[in-house]
Amino acid sequence: MPDSGPLGSSLPERRPTPPAAVPDALTPTVSDLSVTPTALHFLAALHPPVTIPDPPPPPTGASAVRNTPDTDTDAADSVLQRILRGPTGPGTASLSLAGRHRPPPPDPVPAAQPAAGRAVPGLYYHPVPEPDPVRVEEVSRRIKRWAEDEVQLYPEEWEGQFDGLSVGRYMVACHPDAPTVDHLMLATRLMVAENAVDDCYCEDHGGSPVGLGGRLLLAHTALDHVHTTAEYAPAWQESLTSDAPRRAYRSAMDYFVRAATDSQADRYRHDMARLHMGYLAEAAWAETGHVPEVWEYLAMRQFNNFRPCPTITDTVGGYELPADLHARPDMQRVIALAGNATTIVNDLYSYTKELDSPGRHLNLPVVIAEREQLSERDAYLKAVEVHNELQHAFEAAAADLAEACPLPTVLRFLRGVAAWVDGNHDWHRTNTYRYTLPDFW
């Protein structure tokens, strides 16, 4: 077996053969695999310049750690530049893309009034434009109606926490290419349902590791239906209305299935099975008080992960990444790295919230501190570095794939995943209702 390197196999076991282009509703059919101007627009538009004023300076000793919003772009730029340059070596001069189709520089996005919230110092991330306030308001209005009237999600006293999720802002920031608010609602309902299951089954709204497997499996049947005998089917049907997490999963999935293709719905089911497996590993360790090694924690967190959210970017965008392209090992690597970077962002922003919660809540800084005998501060700073390496690896893998398979649908999907990663960071940064940074700088 060849050495797979520190971030897992960067080369697929077999060299993927780019499948024939499959047309979708929004992109033209392409009959060859040459890099198109679309590819160049993908690269140019991946992170349009956004001006966000610097946050107030940290109170003390910050000189050693700098914020790196889009300034630490050397690694990503070199990869992107490599694609723009095209092949090098004897006889390849005419293949260079940089001279032929230099993309116009994207218009700078004017900064709207920036929302409050400071980024983790030293974190490598890309700022996003302020999400469209009209869309945010409409999604927020509709999701509350759905939560209260269609699925009876929460008792009155939890309304403040529901509002504090700011899920409208979250989903508008993560899906800038959604054609309509109806499309955004597909992602928003699923996000709320996923949070309901996590809160009510796993965490602090009545959740517990004890008995979690049974609860999760039965909730999973709202996504992946039971096919059983006439005698037992009604009881299963009835069970889907019996608690808020199941009502939410069932309704959100019904809407999603109506909008998605069969393979998109199946992709989502698979990603949710992965998520539930991750919840179970976390719960098993919590039950026995086991603190995993750092690599084991990262493996668990690859499953207990935001992955099901960016992977619906095509459904929310109103197009389909065909199953064969989604299944390519290099696409799977991009998706895994994106999910891992976004999830470690959560570990960093939710660190103090989780320290304050009852019992020991595992997150990357906590596991590094315990397993590598570091102070809380040094462990946290190391976790920032782990995140940054994952984020750079995601960007490099996405750029490699864009070069290897520059089909319009692939490029749009990659752009959608990258937008989700950036929007997710922005939501964590600005959600000061849920998250507060530790006092390490």
Ligand SMILES: CC(C)=CCC/C(C)=C(\C)COP(=O)(O)OP(=O)(O)O
């Ligand atoms: C939205 C979704 C698919 C969530 C699944 C996994 C999950 C709950 C996270 C990645 C967030 O982690 P965590 O449970 O630590 O959330 P908070 O820190 O409590 O916000």
Ligand SMILES: [Mg+2]
């Ligand atoms: Mg967390």
